[in-house]
Amino acid sequence: MMKRLASAAVSLAACTMLAGCSALPAAGPLGFDINGAATSTVNSTEIDRLPYAVVDITPEALRIIPARSQGSFSGRFTDRRPAPTLTVGIGDTISVSIFEASAGGLFIPAEAGSRSGNFIQLPPQEVDRQGNISIPYAGVLPAAGRTVRQVQNLIEERLRNRAIEPQAVVAITDRRSAQVTILGDVGSSRLTLNPLGERILDVIARAGGTKFAGYEMFVALQRGKERATVTFNQLLSSPEDNVYVLPGDTIYVFRQAPTFLVFGATSQQGQIFFEKENLSMSEALAKIGGLVDTRSDPDAVFLYRFEDRKTAEALGVDTTKLGHSQTVPVVYRTKLRDPANMFVASGFQMRDRDIIYVANSQSVDWLKFISFINSNVSFATNVATVPDIGRRTATTRLVTTGGSITSTP
Structure with a gap:
C-alpha cells in the first residue's frame, strides 16, 4: 500500500509540473497561454535584434x-x-517729442512767446505691421529695424524745411519686439530684454530663479528652428554656454531628477533617484543594498547605456555594425571579484536613465532544480510513510506541518 501511495504522489507531482495545473495560484495567464491564444504572431529574427557592444x-x-x-x-x-x-x-x-528753437514755428504758435521748452508731446503710437509710424507734417516714416537715434534723425530731416531748427526725442515706452518667453519651473512670463544685452542666466534670475536643486534642472533654448538643452549646472560651470538671449527666444526651464534602473540579483530593484549631482557606479550599487551574495555573479555586473558614437569609437567599438544614429547601444561590464575593480567602479560616473543588471551565478539555476526535486521527493517520501489507512481507519489521522504530511494515531 505504501509503495502505491508513493507512486501516486510522484505521479501527482509530475502531472503538476507538466500540466501547469490551473488550480495553482497565479498573478495572471501564463506565457504559453498568451502566445498560444494569439491570432497572429510576428517573431523577431536575428536581423531584427538590436546590435550592441560590450565594453x-x-x-x-x-x-x-x-x-x-x-x-x-x-x-x-x-x-x-x-x-x-x-x-x-x-x-x-513709442513716444515722440518735437522741439523748436522759438515760438512761431510749425508746432509752437507765435503768441506763445519765447519760453524754455518750446516743444510738443505727440500721443504714443504703436509701430504698425509694415514697421511705420506717422508724424504730423513729416508723413509716414519707416521705423522698424532702426535705432532710436536713427528714427530721431529721420524725423528731424523730414521737418527741417518746415519747423524752426527742429529736434526730436524718441523713446520706446513698450518694447514688445524685444521680448523673450520663459516657461517652466520658474516665474513664467514674457520679459523685455535690457538694451545692454542679457545672457540666459540673467533672464532666469529676472524670472525668479529655479525652484529645485541645480543638478535636477534642465534649460532648453528654442531659437527659430534650432533647439538645444543643457543642465542648469552646466550653465554655471561653462561660461561659453551662457549665451546672449535674442529677441523672440523661448527658454524652457524644467525639472528632471536623474534616475537609474536596476534589475537582477541585487537587494533592491526598480527606479532609483540619484539624489546628488555626481553618482558613481559603486555608490549606485550601495544605494540598492549591494549584490545578493547567495545569487549574484560579481563578475557579471552590467550597465546598459546609449553612448555617444565618437566615445564608443574611442573605446575601440566597431560602430559600423551599430546603426547610423549619433548614439549607439553599449553594455559596460565590470568584474567585482577583482578587488582593483572596486576602485574602477568608484570612478565610473552614472548618467540619467542608465540601467544596471546583475546576472545570477550559473550555479543558481542548478540549485533551483535540485531544490525543486528535493521538495517533490520529500512530499512523496512523507506520503509513503503513512500507515495502511485501510487497517487503521478509526485511529489514524493525517497532520500537515510545514509542508510535510505525517500520521498521528
Whole structure:
C-alpha cells in the first residue's frame, strides 16, 4: 500500500509540473497561454535584434568616457557676438517729442512767446505691421529695424524745411519686439530684454530663479528652428554656454531628477533617484543594498547605456555594425571579484536613465532544480510513510506541518 501511495504522489507531482495545473495560484495567464491564444504572431529574427557592444570598464576606459552626456548651447548657437543692439520693432509703442528753437514755428504758435521748452508731446503710437509710424507734417516714416537715434534723425530731416531748427526725442515706452518667453519651473512670463544685452542666466534670475536643486534642472533654448538643452549646472560651470538671449527666444526651464534602473540579483530593484549631482557606479550599487551574495555573479555586473558614437569609437567599438544614429547601444561590464575593480567602479560616473543588471551565478539555476526535486521527493517520501489507512481507519489521522504530511494515531 505504501509503495502505491508513493507512486501516486510522484505521479501527482509530475502531472503538476507538466500540466501547469490551473488550480495553482497565479498573478495572471501564463506565457504559453498568451502566445498560444494569439491570432497572429510576428517573431523577431536575428536581423531584427538590436546590435550592441560590450565594453569592459578599465582605467583607460574611464579616461575616455565623459562624466556626463550633455548638449551645448555654444555648439548649437554659434553666433557668439556681444549683446545685440536693440532696434525699434513691429508692435513697439513709442513716444515722440518735437522741439523748436522759438515760438512761431510749425508746432509752437507765435503768441506763445519765447519760453524754455518750446516743444510738443505727440500721443504714443504703436509701430504698425509694415514697421511705420506717422508724424504730423513729416508723413509716414519707416521705423522698424532702426535705432532710436536713427528714427530721431529721420524725423528731424523730414521737418527741417518746415519747423524752426527742429529736434526730436524718441523713446520706446513698450518694447514688445524685444521680448523673450520663459516657461517652466520658474516665474513664467514674457520679459523685455535690457538694451545692454542679457545672457540666459540673467533672464532666469529676472524670472525668479529655479525652484529645485541645480543638478535636477534642465534649460532648453528654442531659437527659430534650432533647439538645444543643457543642465542648469552646466550653465554655471561653462561660461561659453551662457549665451546672449535674442529677441523672440523661448527658454524652457524644467525639472528632471536623474534616475537609474536596476534589475537582477541585487537587494533592491526598480527606479532609483540619484539624489546628488555626481553618482558613481559603486555608490549606485550601495544605494540598492549591494549584490545578493547567495545569487549574484560579481563578475557579471552590467550597465546598459546609449553612448555617444565618437566615445564608443574611442573605446575601440566597431560602430559600423551599430546603426547610423549619433548614439549607439553599449553594455559596460565590470568584474567585482577583482578587488582593483572596486576602485574602477568608484570612478565610473552614472548618467540619467542608465540601467544596471546583475546576472545570477550559473550555479543558481542548478540549485533551483535540485531544490525543486528535493521538495517533490520529500512530499512523496512523507506520503509513503503513512500507515495502511485501510487497517487503521478509526485511529489514524493525517497532520500537515510545514509542508510535510505525517500520521498521528
